[in-house]
Amino acid sequence: MTDPKKYILAIESSCDDTSAAVLCNAKVLSNVVATQEIHKQYGGVVPELASRAHQQNIVPVVHQALAKANIDKKELSAIAFTRGPGLMGSLLVGTSFAKSLALGLDIPLIEVNHMEAHILAHFIEEESMSQPQFPFLAMTISGGHTQIVKVSDPFTMEVLGETLDDAVGEAFDKSAKLMGLPYPGGPLVDKYAKLGNPFAYDFPKPKVEELNFSFSGLKTSILYFLQKQTKVNPDFIAQNINDICASVQHTILEILMEKLELAVEQTGITQVAIGGGVAANSGIRSRLKEAEETKGWKTYIPKFEFCTDNAAMIGIVGYLKYKRGDFTQQNVAAKARYAIGS
Template sequence: MSTIIGSSSRHSRGLHRTCTAAVSFVRKSHLKHWAAFRLVCRRALFTVLALESSADDTCAAVVTSSRQILSNVVVKQHDLHEGFGGIHPTVAIEAHQRNMPGAVRRALENAKLTMQDIDGIAFTRGPGIGGCLSVGSNAAKCLAAALNKPLIGVHHMQAHALTPLLTAPADRIPEFPFITLLISGGHTLLLLATSQTSFDVLATTADESVGRSFDKVARLLGLSWGTRGPGAALEDFCRRDIASVPDVGSFPVPMAGKLAFSYSCLHSSIERYLAGTQGPLTEGHRVALARAFQDAAARQLCEKLTLGLERLSLRNINPRHVVVSGGVASNLFLRTRLRAALDVYSPDVRIELVFPPLELCTDNAVMIGWAAMHRFTSGDYDDYSIDLRAKWDISTISDANSCASRA
């Protein structure tokens, strides 16, 4: 499946062509002259081809420094993994290997560009599944080295956090410092973002992520993944119009008063409830459990977000924006609950709640290209031998970038 968002204007495309000859000359002389050339040609677009393969989506996109998304290709693997109940690493790696060449080809075709028009290549360096990351990494490195293009490896969660800086209207772009809630199948993080590369971890999960909990409960309730995955299937299931829905009570929020998430206990509560139930569940009973789970999952996020804001306020830090991103950010029920929680916390001064477009909440290469853009345009890029980081603390991005950058 592929999606195309936006298009380049005739004027900006003309600016790009204006520097083509000069680009070729500079690249033939030496890559280190690239930064100097960018200063001379500051008004021209910088165009990035980005690759993402950290989990089970094979992604390629083309993004420009003028906040244009020229193409966005996402190839899903849900049908390959549903039988395993989760991502099977070997299956995912093999699918990435099959899909990546075609994804890159379509991203360029949709953008109506060739590799000659690409100024830099970005890829997901981590965190993620090591073998999956290696597919995007190897593709990006080979393209960059063969074509003498600058290369940058990007932190996956940093890219999620910075997406609204690309997609929000110019008058509503989040201002630093802002809170960012990163919620996906691999992460549940509450962060204070003070710059594009500086993130302080306020809370994380000691066990499983909120996204993984959604996936496991969807499986426990026997839901089909559909085309959007198990988490989205559970959200859709909660909206079913059922005449008779029993009262199954509510599930508590763990670690009250502590800045920490725990979703394995919520998933286990559903598991224990089902184990103690006699006979098969009616559809109404399954809907009731799905709704109770979704409510408890949202309540935990809201309570920890509010607690994080309170703790920051004690330090005289009062962010005016909350950015929510990652696959779970596409859940519309959760969006409504978070808005209500912020209104209760700050009724007099509105805290803006910012989400990427739904199609950019889940993994994509658009966010990877954009997260690399500030480094590309300042001439700060990585060596072709840059290593992967399957585990990568987001608070160490600046240090990792310094080690990987060219002298």
């Protein structure tokens, strides 16, 4: 027997993308994202500018999501929103809007943890995506987070390891900035890496205990390497951009894969899923597919549109919480720091 149709409006505003989606149960009817271009000139996200842009974007984005889904707001069953973690100013815009609309429509309000949503994005009903079996290991890799999480069921998650300093996405972007590449630099590093030799230059991998990560030392070593080389040859970066990007990416992927292999070894779980913006990286995708063949893992990679910050992933958590009656009160407040499982 199929579940009765429930329409969830989801809102995501944790960083610099304003997104709204409409889901009918676990199926995405619309997933609209407004990207803020203004941050490119600053080489990174400016929180105050991000929150102002959310205020400008949220009404038209929600309107467009409803129109694309061909759903009237009166047909909505609930509103799901990102409570955290993220930039406080940005979260406040989405939280306030969601609370007001839910109150006006007299429908349930559902809070969602942004990082749990990246993991549960795998349960969106999509022909091109298969769903992991519980328990599975999830590696969430983004601009603000790097974690390995044991997922026993949709509402039971345990963080096994996380970054002690910078996130992997930040390592990509800041390495790109050192090479003079524009923000966001991660996708450009991936692009140039495809054309280069990953073994051209050797960068040190940090020694970090257990399943935790560290990327600050790697960034420093890349900085010193580039300073040394450009002192000898001012055109070194331009002449060797492909090999530099390939070597940087290779080192970062080695760090991620070594920790993931250790997690599989320690837990005995061979179901592995990835999520977060860096999950769009072609290198990590090919390394995971390679692990399926060489290590016997079963790996799960979401569609590109569900990797970066988007409201569809908020909506799937909203639907799962709706089914169990897990609703939020109107006095809920945004949380810049919001740990998985809290």
